[in-house]
Amino acid sequence: MMGAKLGLLLCVCVLLLGCCVGRFVVEKNSLKVTSPKSLKGTYECAIGNFGVPKYGGTLVGSVLYPKVNQKGCTNFSDVNFQSKPGGLPTFLLVDRGDCYFTLKAWNAQNGGAAAILVADDKAETLITMDTPEEGKANDDYVDKISIPSALISKSLGDSIKQALSDGEMVNINLDWRESLPHPDDRVEYELWTNSNDECGPKCDSLINFLKDFKGVAQQLEKRGFTQFTPRYITWFCPEAFLLSRQCKSQCINNGRYCAPDPEQDFSRGYDGKDVVVQNLRQACFYKVANESGKPWQWWDYVTDFSIRCPMKENKYTEECSDQVIKSLGVDLKKIKDCVGDPHADIENPVLKAEQDAQIGKGSRGDVTILPTLVINNRQYRGKLSRPAVLKAICSGFLETTEPSICLTSDLETNECLENNGGCWQDKSSNITACRDTFRGRVCECPIVQNVKFVGDGYTHCEASGSLSCQFNNGGCWKGVQGGRAYSACLDDYRKGCTCPPGFRGDGVQSCEDIDECKEKTACQCPGCKCKNTWGSYECKCKSGLFYSRENDTCFGEYSASVLNIWVIILVLVVAVAGGYAFYKYRIQRYMDSEIRAIMAQYMPLDNQPEVSNQVHHNI
Incomplete structure (x- = not known):
C-alpha cells in the first residue's frame, strides 16, 4: 500500500545498480461482448487494483455511457444505474482522465452500477489502474469500493460508444474464471507485507486485514488446503551513497537491505533500519515456526506484535518482540541466530532470498506495491479484505476440490x-x-x-425416497374432512401421485370422492341399504343379517341349523379320524402276525414246546 512511490523508489535504486531486469505485469481478465453482432468477440481488460474482482466467477451486464459526467469525476446524483427486477446489471462506461480511477469507481458504485469500465484515452497497451499515492487524495472511500473495475482499450471503448449511439444494446460478460490459475487441490499464496505501522490509514488497513484474515488463514493451513509464505520487500543502497545519512538511517548490513523511514523524517521516530530488522525477525519467526511444523503461528506473531508493540507507543523494540515470541512458545534462540548481526558487512541469507524473490519470474512479474498478494504465482488485484481475498484464494482451487469454507455465507x-x-x-x-x-x-x-x-x-x-411425502406431500393432493385424511402421495416419487381408493383424479391438483352408491359399484346385495361417505361408503343389511365388504353380501344370524351343520361337520371329522386310526391299528396287527409266522420257520418261539436232542441206543 505504499503505492507507486515505493515502486518508483525500488526501481530507481535497482536501476542505479544496473540490474533492473524484471517487469511489472498487468493482471487481466476476459471481457466477452455478446451483443450487438458487430462487436461480438472476446477482449482483454486490465483488473483494477481496488474494488472486489469476482475471482473464479462471471458477471453479465448491459453497458451504459452517461450523457453527462462522462469521466465520472463527480457524483451521479441525478441518475440511478440500479438495474430493475428482471433486468441486467449496469456496467457504467466512463472515460479516463481528470481524476483518480478510484474516484470514478466510487461515484459509479454510489450511482448503483454493478461494475465500471474505464476506456483509455490513448492507444497504448493496457495498464493497471492503481490507488492514489498516499496524501494525494482523500482516500477514505477507497476501502469502501466493492464493485469490480476494468480498463479497456481506446478502440474497444470507441466501438462501444458508437454502438450505443446507434441505439444498440451492448451486453458484456466479464469473466474472472481464468484470472487466477487453479491447477490442483492446494493453493500456494504469498503476502508481501511490512511491519511498519506508521504510514496512516493504509498501514491501519493492512493490520486490520491481518487480524481479520488470521483465523481463515490458519484454518486453511492446518488442514493442508493452502501453503502460505510471508514476504518482505527491501532494496539495497548504491555503493556511492553508503556513507550518506539516508542509507545509514534506512539500511542494515552495510547498505544491503533498506526500507523507507516510517515517518519520512530522519530526525524523529523510528528509522527505516528498525523496520528492516523487524521485517527480518518476522521472516525468521516464520522460518523457525515452519521448521517446527507450525507455520500458521506467523499470523499470531504479527497480529500480537502489532497490538503489543506499536510504534506510536514507542514499543516497537527488540525487547517487546522477544516477549511476544516467548509467549507463543517459539524458540527465541533460533530466531536470533537467523537474524544474525545487522551491523555486519555480510549478506543475510533470509533477506537475500527475499530480494531475489521480488524479481518476477514466469507470468508473475515484479513485486513493487505493498502489500501485494500473490496467489498461485499470479498477483491479486483488488481490495484487501477477508471476503475478497478468500474469494480469490478459493478460485485458485481446482473446481469441486475447494474446502467447505469457500461455500459459506462470507462468499x-x-x-x-x-x-x-x-x-x-x-x-x-x-x-x-x-x-x-x-x-x-x-x-x-x-x-x-x-x-x-x-x-x-x-x-x-x-x-x-421413502420420506418424500414429508415435504409438501410430495407435490401430490391431500385432503382432510370429518377427521379423516387421505393423500395421493405414495412415498415413492417414481410412481408419481395416485388418488387413494375411493377417489378419482390426477392425484396432483385434485382427487374427487367416488359415490359408490350412485355408481352402484358397492353394496349391491339384495335388501342392502347403501350410504356414501367421503372416501368410502357404508352398507347395512336387513335385520338379523351382517354385511361382508369383501364379498359384497349379507349373511344370516347364527342359528340351530347353522350349529347342526357345524356338529355334523365335526362328527364327520371325528369319524374319519377314528376310521383312519382303526385302519392303522388293523394293518399293524396284520403285519405283526405275518412277521411272527415267518420267523417261526427258523427258530422256536417262546410259546412252542422244546424238541429233545437226546439219542437212545439199544445194547
Whole structure:
C-alpha cells in the first residue's frame, strides 16, 4: 500500500545498480461482448487494483455511457444505474482522465452500477489502474469500493460508444474464471507485507486485514488446503551513497537491505533500519515456526506484535518482540541466530532470498506495491479484505476440490436473492434449488433433512425416497374432512401421485370422492341399504343379517341349523379320524402276525414246546 512511490523508489535504486531486469505485469481478465453482432468477440481488460474482482466467477451486464459526467469525476446524483427486477446489471462506461480511477469507481458504485469500465484515452497497451499515492487524495472511500473495475482499450471503448449511439444494446460478460490459475487441490499464496505501522490509514488497513484474515488463514493451513509464505520487500543502497545519512538511517548490513523511514523524517521516530530488522525477525519467526511444523503461528506473531508493540507507543523494540515470541512458545534462540548481526558487512541469507524473490519470474512479474498478494504465482488485484481475498484464494482451487469454507455465507454473491437466481423454488416450504457459491449461483436440487430432491433444478425438483411425502406431500393432493385424511402421495416419487381408493383424479391438483352408491359399484346385495361417505361408503343389511365388504353380501344370524351343520361337520371329522386310526391299528396287527409266522420257520418261539436232542441206543 505504499503505492507507486515505493515502486518508483525500488526501481530507481535497482536501476542505479544496473540490474533492473524484471517487469511489472498487468493482471487481466476476459471481457466477452455478446451483443450487438458487430462487436461480438472476446477482449482483454486490465483488473483494477481496488474494488472486489469476482475471482473464479462471471458477471453479465448491459453497458451504459452517461450523457453527462462522462469521466465520472463527480457524483451521479441525478441518475440511478440500479438495474430493475428482471433486468441486467449496469456496467457504467466512463472515460479516463481528470481524476483518480478510484474516484470514478466510487461515484459509479454510489450511482448503483454493478461494475465500471474505464476506456483509455490513448492507444497504448493496457495498464493497471492503481490507488492514489498516499496524501494525494482523500482516500477514505477507497476501502469502501466493492464493485469490480476494468480498463479497456481506446478502440474497444470507441466501438462501444458508437454502438450505443446507434441505439444498440451492448451486453458484456466479464469473466474472472481464468484470472487466477487453479491447477490442483492446494493453493500456494504469498503476502508481501511490512511491519511498519506508521504510514496512516493504509498501514491501519493492512493490520486490520491481518487480524481479520488470521483465523481463515490458519484454518486453511492446518488442514493442508493452502501453503502460505510471508514476504518482505527491501532494496539495497548504491555503493556511492553508503556513507550518506539516508542509507545509514534506512539500511542494515552495510547498505544491503533498506526500507523507507516510517515517518519520512530522519530526525524523529523510528528509522527505516528498525523496520528492516523487524521485517527480518518476522521472516525468521516464520522460518523457525515452519521448521517446527507450525507455520500458521506467523499470523499470531504479527497480529500480537502489532497490538503489543506499536510504534506510536514507542514499543516497537527488540525487547517487546522477544516477549511476544516467548509467549507463543517459539524458540527465541533460533530466531536470533537467523537474524544474525545487522551491523555486519555480510549478506543475510533470509533477506537475500527475499530480494531475489521480488524479481518476477514466469507470468508473475515484479513485486513493487505493498502489500501485494500473490496467489498461485499470479498477483491479486483488488481490495484487501477477508471476503475478497478468500474469494480469490478459493478460485485458485481446482473446481469441486475447494474446502467447505469457500461455500459459506462470507462468499455469497447474493445471486439467489433476486428472482431466486432463476432456479426452482417451492415457496410454501421455502425450499430452493438455488445455491450461492463464490463462483456464482448454481441451480441444483437440494437435500433437505436427508431427503434428496431430484430434477433439473431450473423448472422442477421432486423429493425422492421413502420420506418424500414429508415435504409438501410430495407435490401430490391431500385432503382432510370429518377427521379423516387421505393423500395421493405414495412415498415413492417414481410412481408419481395416485388418488387413494375411493377417489378419482390426477392425484396432483385434485382427487374427487367416488359415490359408490350412485355408481352402484358397492353394496349391491339384495335388501342392502347403501350410504356414501367421503372416501368410502357404508352398507347395512336387513335385520338379523351382517354385511361382508369383501364379498359384497349379507349373511344370516347364527342359528340351530347353522350349529347342526357345524356338529355334523365335526362328527364327520371325528369319524374319519377314528376310521383312519382303526385302519392303522388293523394293518399293524396284520403285519405283526405275518412277521411272527415267518420267523417261526427258523427258530422256536417262546410259546412252542422244546424238541429233545437226546439219542437212545439199544445194547
